[in-house]
Amino acid sequence: MPVDVDAVVVSNSQLTNDYNVLSLTAPALASQAQPGQFVMVKAGTGDNPLLRRPFSVFEVQRDDARHVTGFSLLNKRIGVTTRILFALKPGDRVRCLGPLGRPFSVAEPPERAWMVAGGVGLAPFATLAAALRQRDVETTLFYGGQRASDLFHLDEFRQLGVSLELSTDDGSRGHHGNVTVPLAHALEATNRAEPVRVYACGPTPMMRAVTELTASHGRATEVSLEQVMGCGLGGCYSCVVPIRRDRGPAHFVRSCVDGPVFDGRTVVWEQLG
Secondary structure (H helix, E strand, O other), X not given: OOEEEEEEXXXXXXXXXXXXXXXXXXXXXXXXXXXXXXXXXXXXXXXOOOOOEEEEOOEEEEOOOOOEEEEEEEEEOOOHXXXXXXXXXXXXEEEEEEEEOEOOOXXXXXOEEEEEEEHHHHOOHXXXXXXXXXOOOOEEEEEEEOOHHHXXXXXXXXXXXXXXXXXXXXXXXXXXXXXXXXXXXXXXXOOOOOOEEEEEEOOHHHHHHHHHHHHOXXXXXXXXXOOOOOOOOOOOOOOEEEEOOOOOOOEEEEHHHHOEEEEHHXXXXXXXX
């Protein structure tokens, strides 16, 4: 069950002038979190912003005895909430409601796992990588950004045994182009009979491209949609997503309740705002 807690800031690691990782003490929340779930965050004590904002659980954190102590958020400073989160200091408090939403399905051997991330779409994949390692699943992260400085947390993924396929728009690191470039190479080089589970998170056009690319090779993709949410509990209908199943008519579902993880083949991408 979700819990609503005042999480205490343990550390604020500023990665660049716009990106940071915020570590929070909240064992009751973190101990329930599954890969792909999110929290609704209230930053600050005033009414600006008035509403909470959704953030993927980035990492579930543990102490030396392996007891769950809290979780972290990957944040990019672009709006009111994210600017407040970027400036927080140890000892500050952040109101957090969660964990919420439908998580990823976690692959099992002999399946391989391919995670495809663009920008802050990396956020749900640290917890997923940790869960895949526990199951001894061979895992690859396809990770793209505009430039080399936009690619974060690489050593931590390597420590989890994740192979990295990097790409940058300017060619400053890895493949030159978007993240579908190395993904297309991997799909071409892999026998369709080999079991591979694909996950994607990032900008909507990227997730659509990944879904269509994998579908052309007979594979499905679980996508974690980044819809704007007002409540996170299904009450406000601000995060509706058009889906279609079994060739029936498109209909709308709430991302916060029925997602944020969906089978990409069911999403009506041309209608997704």
